[in-house]
Amino acid sequence: MRDVPQHGPGFRMLCIAGACLLFLYIAWSAGSQRNKFSIVNGSRNPRLIDKFRTVQSDRWIVVTTISYPTPDMEFLASIPGWRVVVVGDTKTPADWRNPNCVFLSLEDQRGLGFATESLLPEESYARKTMGYLFAIAHGAKVIYETDDDNRPLDLLKTFKLDPTMWGIMFRGEKLFNPYRHFGQPTLWPRGYPLGSVGERPTTDYELNHWKTPSIQQGLVNGDPDMDAIFRLTRKQTRSQLNVTFDGRAPPSIVPAGVFAPFNSQNTLFLYDALWALLIPTTTTFRVCDIWRGYWAQRLLWEMGGNVGFFPPNAVQKRNSHSYLSDAKEEKDLYFQTDRLVDFLTKWRCEEGRTLFGCMTKLSTDMVHENFWGGKDASLTSLWIKDLVALGYQEPKRIPFGSLKDAAQYVTEEKLLTQTRTTDQRVNVSFWAAGQPPPQIYSQATQSPAAVSHAAQIASYCSNESFITSKLTDIITYPNILLIIVFNFPHYENLQFLETMYSMHFPHIIYCGANKDQFDTHAKLLSKPVTFMEVDHANGWLGQHCLIEAMKMQFRVDGYLYMGDDVLLNVWNIHTLPLNKLWVYHARVVRQSRRERGHRVDHPKVGSPAYQAALKALKLVDIDRYNSFTDMLFNNSWKRDGFFIGSSDICYVPEKYKADYLYYMEHFSRFDLYIELIFPTVPRGIEKSENLYMMKGTYFLYEPIREIRKYFNENHLFVHTVKISRSISVPEGRTFFCKIFFPLTLKN
Known part of the structure; x- marks a missing residue:
């Protein structure tokens, strides 16, 4: 047996020292891992680590409360795919429980280990901050904040979580009033500068493809967030407000350079804006979330981010309380907001700072300007420290554009390019469907819009009297977006088109070329209207109006497209299948045969364009190509068949929007002529037996002198009816006043 070597005392001491070092390393490593686990889970308390170990979600709702679970709270806890964290305070019942919520008592909050x-x-609303940190520590990629008396109406599906979206961006200056955008131009949200409430509203927007707003505020029906001045002067003391906003209107994105107040009651923050959740502690309760919102907006400009306002997706009922007390707490909102907006507009962050560096600087500068106290600057530093410890990824800074003069705005083009993802801009004038405003005393039984509509008819038909019951009982279609296309800029007909259709369709888009010319005639109307400036080649490519209208993101059930020379029998629409695509008669043409006439063989917009578009579709999406061509074969019985027909009116239900928009946009890139694309696309999407064949009358000439002979009140439309000529001849006036308008007013 080989001898075992003998070592001296020095070697044995070295081994002992090595073992000790190894033990210390293992202990440190284990402690480091525990500490890392604790930081990731937002806690250094072993009891809390075990308590919240399995609580993970990428979507969190954060609420604070002093009451036992309310019905609204229980509803929040039942929303699929979301977790709720409830932040308690001194007045919150100690035994607060809900099986679907994480409840953080004051003891829990102190044990989480956050600086x-x-x-x-x-007893501060700012304790909600602990809920934000808890959610981030437990996987939050999206945080929705609200109060325990708010109830979402759509399970939070209105908000946009995709990185980009189509929509409209406000093109005004300095301030945006979201209540005006959604149909209440005489209302203003808490925190809107009072000196700007009465300013003339801007209706200019730009439609494009944008980076999705990092912060999204949904409006609230019922008793929305307004200041005490409004409540003291525009409602009865003990009455409940029942304010409605236009729920069909599209969202609006607010560009850099423009401010809009937003609160903490129905607001969603995407991951790149979770840093913006911090609520200050040194302001009053009625000011804290509004000041937070202005602070956050200015910093969003430093990362190419935006705030977006979305249609009402929640309802709130408030308990009556002292509005005079609210007014005292809101004093800074009344007298300091203009100064704050001016300060933030001029404020600049040095080029070398990161976004978090800009946060620190702005918080400190707001202390120096006496907008909040020094503790909020310190709070910002600790907040950033906690975010970094949790591994939150700081957004990359995109420095806001430099100015020649700090008192001037960056050029509008510079502002928009920070968030625009394409250059498919469309100029839009937008005005929502007007909603009845609250009044302190009101005996009105008819809406001003209805009375105005009746007055317009009476003015044109001065020798006629119309008998109708309540104007509010007239058939309307708030769930349909009507798109009226001017092939040529005959905008002098705008007033009469409004008289014919605005009472029945609260949501109308007029579309055509030359916005300046349109605006000249629109100024003569009693209210603003929505217009989209689109170059459609004098109607040859009229489908562009439908495409762009769909991209605006109206929340409607269908899109009804028609030319300005179509007479629409509005009283029949409710009897038709609104869940089907509507088409008109069309004939089959073939790619392999030359078709003379009707522009089918036109080299740019006819059959050659269609063939080129099909080849491209096959290359970019073979599945869609096969689906489309197979359906066309099913409907035409020709392998190379497609369709041609009249294209002055069509209807697209919302459920077909995605496919319809995809194919319309694809074929339009090849300038396919409207009388080919409108009949072909629906027949490439759906079987003929599932399409609705519209009943209508087509004339190749202006039929107004004989229209009573050919008019059929049971049909959907008549074409061609040139408004300017029709209303100027006795036969036309007689037809409209004795036949058409009486039918529109029937209930």
Whole structure:
């Protein structure tokens, strides 16, 4: 047996020292891992680590409460795909429980180990901050904040979580009033500068493909967030407000350079804006979330981010309380907001700072300007420290454009390019469907819009009297977007078109060329209207109006497209299948045969364009190509068949929007002529037996002198009816006043 070597005392001491070092390393490593686990889970308390170990979600709702679970709270807890964290305070019942919520007592909050907690006072709305940090620590990629008396109406599906979206961006200056955008131009949200409430609203927007707003505020029906001045002067003391906003109107994105107040009651933050959740502690309760919102907006400009306002997706009922007390707490909102907006507009962050560096600087500068106290600057630093410890990824800074003069705005083009993802811009004038405003005393039984509509008819038909019951009982279609296309800029007909259709369709888009010319005639109307400036080649490519209208993101059930020379029998629409694509008669043409006439063989917009588009579709999406061509074969019985027909009116239900828009946009890139694309696309999407064949009358000439002979009140439309000529001849006036308008007014 080989001898075992003998070592001296020095070697044995070295081994002992090595073992000790190894033990210390293992202990440190284990402690480091525990500490890492604790930071990731937002806690250094072993009890809390075990308590919240399995609580993970990428979507969190954060609420604070002093009451036992309300019905609205229980509803929040039942929303699929979301977790709720409830932040308690001194007045919150100690035994607060809900099986679907994480409840953080004051003891829990202090044990989470966040540095921020040390500067959060008790009995403060700012304790909600602990809920934000808890959610981020437990996987939050999206946080929705609200109050325990708010109830979402759509399970939070209105908000946009995709990185980009089509929509309209406000093109005004300095301030945006979201209540005006959604149909209440005489209302203003809490925190809107009072000196700007009465300013003439801007209706200019730009439609494009944008980076999705990092912060999204949904409007609230019922008793929305307005200041005490409004409540003291525009409602009865003990009455409940029942305000409605236009729920069909499209969202609006607010560009850099423009401010809009937003609160903490129905607001969604995407991951790149979770840093913006911090609520200050040194302002009053009625000011804290509004000041937070202005602070956050200015910093969003430093990362190419935006705030977006979305149609009402929640309802709130408030308990009556002292509005005079609210007014005292809101004093800074009344007298300091203009100064704050001016300060933030001029404020600049040095080029070398990161976004978090800009946060620190702005918070400190707001202390120096006496907008909040020094503790909020310290709170910002601790907040950033906690975010970094949790591994939150700081957004990359995109420095806001430099100015020649700090008192001037960056050029509009510079602002928009920070968030635009394409250059498919469309100029839009937008005005929502007007909603009845609250009044302190009101005996009105008819809406002003209805009375105005009746007055317009009476003015044109001065020798006629119309008998109708309540104007509010007239058939209307708030769920349909009507798109009226001017092939040529005959905008002098605008007033009469409004008289014919605006009472029945609260949502109308007029589309055509030359916005300046349109605006000249639109100024003569009693209210603003929505217009989209689109170059459609004098109607040859009229489908562009439908495509762009769909991209605006109206929340409607269908899109009804028609030319300005179509007479629409509005009283029949409710009897038709609104869940089907509507088409008119069309004939089959073939790619392999030359078709003379009707522009089928036109080299740019006819059959050659269609063949080129099909080849491209096959290359970019073989599945869609096969689906489309197979359906066309099913409907035409020709392998190379497609369709040609009249294209002055069509209807697209919302359920077909995605496919319809895809194919319309694809074929339009090849300038396919409207009388080919309108009949072909629906027949490439759906079987003929599932399409609705519209009943209507087509004339190749102006039929107004004989229209009573050919008019059929049971049909959907008549074409061609040139408004300017029709209303100027006795036969036309007689037809409209004795036949058409009486039919529109029937219930």
